[in-house]
Amino acid sequence: MSKILEIKDLTIHYVTDDEVVKAVNDISITLEEGESLGLVGETGAGKTTTAMGILGLVPNPPGKIIGGEVIYKGKNLLKLSEAEMRKIRGHEISMIFQDPMTALNPVLTVGDQIMEVIRLHQKVSKAEAMKRAMDMMEMVGIEGGRCNEYPHQFSGGMKQRIVIAIALACNPSLLIADEPTTALDVTIQAQVLDLIDNLKKKFNTSLLLITHDLGVVAEVCDKVAIVYAGRIVEYGNLESIYNNPKHPYTNGLFGSIPDFSKKAHRLNPIRGLMPDPSNLPEGCAFAERCPNATDECRKRQPPVVEVEPGHSVRCLMFEKEGR
Amino acid sequence: MGKDKKETSAIRGKKKSQFRNIMRRFMKNQTAVFGLVVIVVLLIFALFPAQLSNPDYTIQDLANRYAGPSAQHFLGTDELGRDMYTRIVWGCRTSLAIGLASVGIACAIGVTLGTLAGYFGGILDNVLMRIVDVLMAVPNLLLGISIVAALGNSISVLIFAIALGNIAAFARVTRSSVITVRDTEYVEAARATGASDGRIMWKYVLPNALAPIIVQVTTSLAGNILNISGLSFVGLGVPAPTPEWGSMLSNARSIMRDYPLQIVFPGIAIMLTVFAFNLFGDGLRDALDPRLKN
Numbered sequence: 001m002s003k004i005l006e007i008k009d010l011t012i013h014y015v016t017d018d019e020v021v022k023a024v025n026d027i028s029i030t031l032e033e034g035e036s037l038g039l040v041g042e043t044g045a046g047k048t049t050t051a052m053g054i055l056g057l058v059p060n061p062p063g064k065i066i067g068g069e070v071i072y073k074g075k076n077l078l079k080l081s082e083a084e085m086r087k088i089r090g091h092e093i094s095m096i097f098q099d100p101m102t103a104l105n106p107v108l109t110v111g112d113q114i115m116e117v118i119r120l121h122q123k124v125s126k127a128e129a130m131k132r133a134m135d136m137m138e139m140v141g142i143e144g145g146r147c148n149e150y151p152h153q154f155s156g157g158m159k160q161r162i163v164i165a166i167a168l169a170c171n172p173s174l175l176i177a178d179e180p181t182t183a184l185d186v187t188i189q190a191q192v193l194d195l196i197d198n199l200k201k202k203f204n205t206s207l208l209l210i211t212h213d214l215g216v217v218a219e220v221c222d223k224v225a226i227v228y229a230g231r232i233v234e235y236g237n238l239e240s241i242y243n244n245p246k247h248p249y250t251n252g253l254f255g256s257i258p259d260f261s262k263k264a265h266r267l268n269p270i271r272g273l274m275p276d277p278s279n280l281p282e283g284c285a286f287a288e289r290c291p292n293a294t295d296e297c298r299k300r301q302p303p304v305v306e307v308e309p310g311h312s313v314r315c316l317m318f319e320k321e322g323r
Numbered sequence: 324m325g326k327d328k329k330e331t332s333a334i335r336g337k338k339k340s341q342f343r344n345i346m347r348r349f350m351k352n353q354t355a356v357f358g359l360v361v362i363v364v365l366l367i368f369a370l371f372p373a374q375l376s377n378p379d380y381t382i383q384d385l386a387n388r389y390a391g392p393s394a395q396h397f398l399g400t401d402e403l404g405r406d407m408y409t410r411i412v413w414g415c416r417t418s419l420a421i422g423l424a425s426v427g428i429a430c431a432i433g434v435t436l437g438t439l440a441g442y443f444g445g446i447l448d449n450v451l452m453r454i455v456d457v458l459m460a461v462p463n464l465l466l467g468i469s470i471v472a473a474l475g476n477s478i479s480v481l482i483f484a485i486a487l488g489n490i491a492a493f494a495r496v497t498r499s500s501v502i503t504v505r506d507t508e509y510v511e512a513a514r515a516t517g518a519s520d521g522r523i524m525w526k527y528v529l530p531n532a533l534a535p536i537i538v539q540v541t542t543s544l545a546g547n548i549l550n551i552s553g554l555s556f557v558g559l560g561v562p563a564p565t566p567e568w569g570s571m572l573s574n575a576r577s578i579m580r581d582y583p584l585q586i587v588f589p590g591i592a593i594m595l596t597v598f599a600f601n602l603f604g605d606g607l608r609d610a611l612d613p614r615l616k617n
Contacts, residue, residue, distance in 0.1 A: 057514055057515060086518075086519060089516060090515060090516030094515065095515040097508055099508060102507060102508040102509060105527050105530075105531070106509075106531065107531055116513075116518070117516040120518060120522075121517060150614070152613070166516065167516075
């Protein structure tokens, strides 16, 4: 296996006249070929901004990439020109969007939309592209004959399949899925996840899955990165994080999942709210909500500590244990 | 390309072409079809005036001025004894040509400016929209008068003068419509597939921003036909003796109390044209939206 994507210390801020929103701070992740990584965090943690940063689509202004590197197959994407990035988007790295209801152009037939991306990146005739588009539709489980229909004629789950077909049409090496199942109902969620998982294995595509659903991550991912206030607070492979969660935030996340084996009257949420990203505290961003917080936590930024091979935590509690 | 298209449709199966779909939806809308019929009739008049009326619209019959409808002149005659029907039929050509050409030019320039300004925003938006503001600050008629006065009184100058006054409206309408479409998720998704700005504007933004532009086309067309008459009113319209509805109206203005029919017939012609284009435009806007199928 070879490294397909390596993000080093990526920092993205939204700079406006009256404030600086620190959306992404020093995020570092690596992704091997064929591997899937789950980026987990609550709303506003900077997950989508990270994804946009990889694709070079952070709206500028106000978005600014302050520092870091996004190395894809040895190239730093942040240094590429817009024209070079266009060749990578949709062809080498594609993205599945959160809401299939709005991610398709309402005035083009779905066949034409899949064809668009194929013709954009590969020099094939219209007929050939159409054939491939219909093959893609069959692959995501929609009759190819429906290629002349418009997005509004499909249900939400079907639309998400079309979005997946568009994303995979050029057989990308990396697929970024931004909460692909959030807008779907539960029965369809499982289908769509299975579909993504199967296609990923079939094409040996790497997957960066953005979600706030730990169940989804458990089903699909090999590695997990827990994001809080724009920082990765815990990072490791699936088993070590699920069996041995270290960071109090990760514990809190697991704690707030209802347990069906026990009768509980109330769920167990993490108290408080995420800090305002335009006004992050000096120390650990989670300190205000953390049950184990000490005065030191509020004073300095905890370092990244490797608690076991391939499992790292950003918390002062483990500073001494670390190597 | 033709072969490719054939192959594509062979693969797609019984694909109804986009055009036929639009036609089918349009044909269901009876008022719009009525508008289309009127437009077709007007176009026939505009294309074959000599066959449908007297080939010479300047023949004067001074003994028969201001005549009412009769077998010989069935819409009567004007202040020089010229046949009204002939002049209205020939005027159709002038009015439609100037109206369509000026709207076409204004639409092309205005939509381009509006799309660029709305899509890119920022400095470009500011610069383009300030230019548009300047255009807007000058009343259309005044702008027309000054251009015609400066460049001379000919049909092409007239078209240019009227078009110039319309650019601002098109640019504004397009810009606001483009801004709402620009921030939709499917535009972002298109960008994530590697589409260039030009392609996104052409395939994603414009088709979705079209509805208000079509409405603007039909209202501008109506307004422009009236604008020509406004210029004719101050004597800067179509040079005599070319017949034109607006100038016919303004010629008859002074004697409308005595011979009301003199303004009724050209008035009806203008009204019918404007009405037909409005109905047609409304129908077209609905037919172009695939979500309103069936």
